[in-house]
Amino acid sequence: LGRELDLFSVHEETGPGLIIWHPKGARVRGLFEDLWRREHYRWGYDLIYTPHIGRSTLWETSGHLENFKDNMFAAMDMDGQDYYLKPMNCPFHVMYYRNGLRSYRDLPMRIGELGSVYRYERGGTLHGMLRVRGMTQDDAHIFCRPDQVVDEINGVLDMTFHLLRMFDFTEFQVMLATKPDKAVGSDEEWDLAIDSLRSTLEQRGLDYGVDEGGGAFYGPKIDIHIKDAIGRMWQCTTVQFDFNLPRRFGLKYIGDDGQEHMPYMVHRVLFGSLERFMGVLIEHFGGAFPTWLAPVQxxxxxxxxxxxxxxxxxxxxxxxxxxxxxxxxxxxxxxxxxxxxxxxxxxxxxxxxxxxxxxxxxxxxxxxxxxxxxxxxxxxxxxxxxxxxxx
The missing domain is CATH 3.40.50.800 (Anticodon-binding domain)
Structure with missing residues (x-):
């Protein structure tokens, strides 16, 4: 349907899983990008831009080379040093946080980006807009004090439901994903993180299932699946608790006691990726976008x-x-x-x-x-x- 409506294409010459957005598709994307930016400023986020590649030492420190390398593209040698296309935006947002001395008064710090990432998905798993190798994530990371974590996760969930309802999504399925086999951090830290997410869901009265072992290597997460117009479920939103990257990168803030403390970090994407969300929108509306979202009105x-x-x-x-x-x-x-x-x-x-x-x-x-x-x-x-x- 996306091809019939002249929204996007994929070409053997450019490589599988790499999307060419056509003018009509780019117009639709631009509309929900503009909405995304506007809403994020309203909800207290600052937006940044970061590079598409990073030195190998960055990915070693973050743990991606140890735990996520199978999903990364091969290294590129530049001046005798290895660089990798970024599979995630988080280490770059950490670098922004580390750029200055932070006080407890600066927190929570909400940093967002429409950041392009690249992941080596196996050829047999690629599917139109829904499973790709090059994607733009509507990414954000919240650096906060321990006493702010629950409020920030609640804020992310509020924003998620608010934003998705603008696209006529009203039915959701919520999953709590726990510690995978390949993970960093102690059992105690994982228990604390999982309990924080679970208590948030229960306090909101949300029904949820448990995805045992479905968390990221650096922390548990809440996944939100949305139901489209004909009853299919699509996973888009993810909210993740992370105690790993702040420790690995030595993140600090000065508390009200004058001492250094480590912040917690909340990762979140609302649309998931713009490519996947576009694919979901095409299916949800059957290509008949509402007037506000139609490429040609x-x-x-x-x-x-x-x-x-x-x-x-x-x-x-x-x-x-x-x-x-x-x-x-x-x-x-x-x-x-x-x-x-x-x-x-x-x-x-x-x-x-x-x-x-x-x-x-x-x-x-x-x-x-x-x-x-x-x-x-x-x-x-x-x-x-x-x-x-x-x-």
Whole structure:
């Protein structure tokens, strides 16, 4: 469906699991990226950008080379030193934290990034947008005091449900993932971390299952699966508790007692990856994105060439109102153009002819097939604008 709608493609020449976002897909991605940024600023996050590769010593310190190397691409030799494409953003966010002396007053520190990562997924597991090798994660890491952990996890869950409901997801399945066989840290630390996540879920009254051994190597996690329009479950959101990286990187803050203390760290992704979330959205909406998320909100269909001038006037007026609009100026029959626009899931088809031009109106067809008749252009602008708000 994503290919039929001209949203993305994968090519043998570029390599499996590496997505080329087409203009329409990039438009949809840009819309939910903008929403993501706006909401994160509102929820008290600061956003940063970090490199795509890092020196091997970074990944040795973080534990990724010891515990995650099978999922990393091979090393690149640069000036006699090994560098790796990053499989995760967390060590770079740790570097940002370490860039200055932190006080207990600075915490919690919420650092987010739409960061591209690269993971060597086995060829047989790759699948469209849903399982890829190059992805952009809507990543964030929260550095906090021990007494802030539960509130921060609650804040992440609040934000998760708020954001996902904007995309019409209302049913969720929650899983608590515990210590895997390959893990770092003591049993006592894992018990403390698991208890913190469990108590948060229970205090919220959330039903949850337990995924024994499903945690990350550095800590347990909460996974949230969302149910799409036809009842399928998709895992997107992950909230992880980490006591490992702060210790490995020697993270400190100065407490109110004037002494050094180690912060805790909460990792979280809400969409999971933009590629996977896009794949889920395509399936959830069957390609018929709501008006606010549609790559093309309106398509103008002039009846004949002599109506192109008026079609351009309408297009300009809609563009001025920030409506995503295109004109189909091909020499095809009007019925053919309408059927093709419906197959492309365009919310509004605007037919313009002599009567519409004389009345300053457009003939409006919906992708459902409903014919709304002639509507003044200003009234149509108000209608589409009102539907262009997320949620």
């Amino acid at each position: 309106a398509l103008i269909i002039p009846i004949s060439d002599r109506h192109l001038e008026y079609a351009e006037q309408v297009r300009t007026k809609l563009l001025t109102a920030d409506i995503r609009v295109e004109t189909d100026a091909r020499s095809e029959r009007m019925g053919f153009k309408i059927r093709e626009a419906q197959l492309q899931k365009v919310p509004y088809m605007l037919v313009v002819g002599d009567r519409e031009a004389d009345a300053g109106a457009v003939g409006v067809r919906l992708r459902s097939g409903e014919d709304l008749g002639a509507i003044p252009v200003d009234e149509l602008v108000e209608r589409i604008t009102s539907e262009s708000v997320p949620g």
